[in-house]
Amino acid sequence: MPIPKHVGIIPDGNRRWAQSKGMTKEKGYDNGLDPGLEAYRICRDSGVKEVTFYGFTTDNTKRPSCQTEAFTKACINAANMLIDEGAALLVIGNTKSPMFPKELLPYTNRSEAKEGQIKANLLVNYGWHWDLNTLADAQNVNKNNIQNYIQSFDISRLDLIIRWGGRRRLSGFLPVQSIYADFYVVDDYWPDFNSTHMADAFNWYKTQDVTLGG
Amino acid sequence: MPIPKHVGIIPDGNRRWAQSKGMTKEKGYDNGLDPGLEAYRICRDSGVKEVTFYGFTTDNTKRPSCQTEAFTKACINAANMLIDEGAALLVIGNTKSPMFPKELLPYTNRSEAKEGQIKANLLVNYGWHWDLNTLADAQNVNKNNIQNYIQSFDISRLDLIIRWGGRRRLSGFLPVQSIYADFYVVDDYWPDFNSTHMADAFNWYKTQDVTLGG
Numbered sequence: 113m114p115i116p117k118h119v120g121i122i123p124d125g126n127r128r129w130a131q132s133k134g135m136t137k138e139k140g141y142d143n144g145l146d147p148g149l150e151a152y153r154i155c156r157d158s159g160v161k162e163v164t165f166y167g168f169t170t171d172n173t174k175r176p177s178c179q180t181e182a183f184t185k186a187c188i189n190a191a192n193m194l195i196d197e198g199a200a201l202l203v204i205g206n207t208k209s210p211m212f213p214k215e216l217l218p219y220t221n222r223s224e225a226k227e228g229q230i231k232a233n234l235l236v237n238y239g240w241h242w243d244l245n246t247l248a249d250a251q252n253v254n255k256n257n258i259q260n261y262i263q264s265f266d267i268s269r270l271d272l273i274i275r276w277g278g279r280r281r282l283s284g285f286l287p288v289q290s291i292y293a294d295f296y297v298v299d300d301y302w303p304d305f306n307s308t309h310m311a312d313a314f315n316w317y318k319t320q321d322v323t324l325g326g
Numbered sequence: 327m328p329i330p331k332h333v334g335i336i337p338d339g340n341r342r343w344a345q346s347k348g349m350t351k352e353k354g355y356d357n358g359l360d361p362g363l364e365a366y367r368i369c370r371d372s373g374v375k376e377v378t379f380y381g382f383t384t385d386n387t388k389r390p391s392c393q394t395e396a397f398t399k400a401c402i403n404a405a406n407m408l409i410d411e412g413a414a415l416l417v418i419g420n421t422k423s424p425m426f427p428k429e430l431l432p433y434t435n436r437s438e439a440k441e442g443q444i445k446a447n448l449l450v451n452y453g454w455h456w457d458l459n460t461l462a463d464a465q466n467v468n469k470n471n472i473q474n475y476i477q478s479f480d481i482s483r484l485d486l487i488i489r490w491g492g493r494r495r496l497s498g499f500l501p502v503q504s505i506y507a508d509f510y511v512v513d514d515y516w517p518d519f520n521s522t523h524m525a526d527a528f529n530w531y532k533t534q535d536v537t538l539g540g
Contacts, residue, residue, distance in 0.1 A: 253459075
């Protein structure tokens with residue numbers, strides 16, 4: 113297979129990384145920012161057209177406030193870094209909840225890409241319930257294209273999902289777009305990101321047949 | 327973690343197994359029947375409460391007719407074997423399409439379990455589009471429980487999904503129920519099923535933390 117068009121990134125293991133360094137859990141998130149920008153650049157330079165980052169979900173907001181504050185701040189910084197880079201950024205999540213940071217409201221409409229840049233989506237206070245809810249509200253749904261009626265309609269089908277931190281699950285990540293995605297797991301924690309992780313994932317993807325269930 | 331309550335089985339690799347034995351692809355499906363019954367029994371005897379088998383999806387029906395006929399026949403036989411065993415069987419899929427075998431219509435309402443038996447779900451002509459479509463039709467949806475409005479509402483959240491045949495993807499398997507599931511891949515083809523595959527998957531599951539995104 114060629115290079116994936118759309119890559120999903122689940123940057124897990126920040127808290128375990130912090131603990132392994134003798135720090136409290138919430139200290140791990142800041143160390144996930146540079147890896148995020150590097151992952152975006154590797155995708156862009158490899159010919160990937162769209163990258164989606166798992167920021168945080170509505171489930172995650174049940175954690176202690178020192179953690180929710182830390183990952184919210186990291187998402188704000190991540191969005192600004194992607195904008196500075198020139199990505200066509202879309203922040204997507206439930207803006208009607210107090211857990212959605214006001215600073216990110218301007219990015220809930222996709223920004224324009226600078227030359228040579230690609231689409232980047234950042235899930236912020238995203239929930240799969242929230243995503244599918246608009247389907248229940250829609251009128252005259254064309255049932256061959258129900259993905260057009262969900263909140264995340266502007267995010268395309270995922271080809272490859274890479275998860276750091278060893279867990280082998282989606283944890284609420286874009287269920288409709290993940291339906292046919294190939295899933296690659298990196299055991300290292302996200303703050304220990306290394307460009308070889310991406311190269312290994314892309315090389316593995318090349319060995320997969322993509323049939324879309326056919 | 328304890329034993330999973332609900333286990334999903336993706337029995338892939340039948341066609342590759344047949345080819346590796348010098349047979350034509352469609353010959354592989356019959357050899358997947360005994361493994362299915364054994365997997366059901368292992369789950370039941372381990373304390374699992376519900377097992378869901380990926381039979382075939384609407385995507386799969388695009389394959390050559392000698393294959394669709396072979397996997398349809400295998401699904402009919404699988405359903406009868408599970409009924410004979412005493413499982414509380416539910417066959418679930420789009421019954422309004424000609425690809426749904428009439429022989430399985432009686433099982434689209436869940437049968438009653440014989441003593442000591444558990445729930446077994448078999449996806450037959452299942453499609454994720456078809457599954458989510460009823461959400462678009464539903465009136466007065468309680469948005470905290472949207473899974474109650476999908477076609478597969480009677481299938482509970484999956485804890486563990488085991489896929490044979492080495493592929494690392496869901497291929498359309500119950501997207502809503504798979505959202506938090508841990509995903510275990512067996513490289514062997516499904517007809518080479520061995521009880522140690524199940525034991526390995528259960529032992530691996532025990533080492534996972536289950537947070538449901540929290």
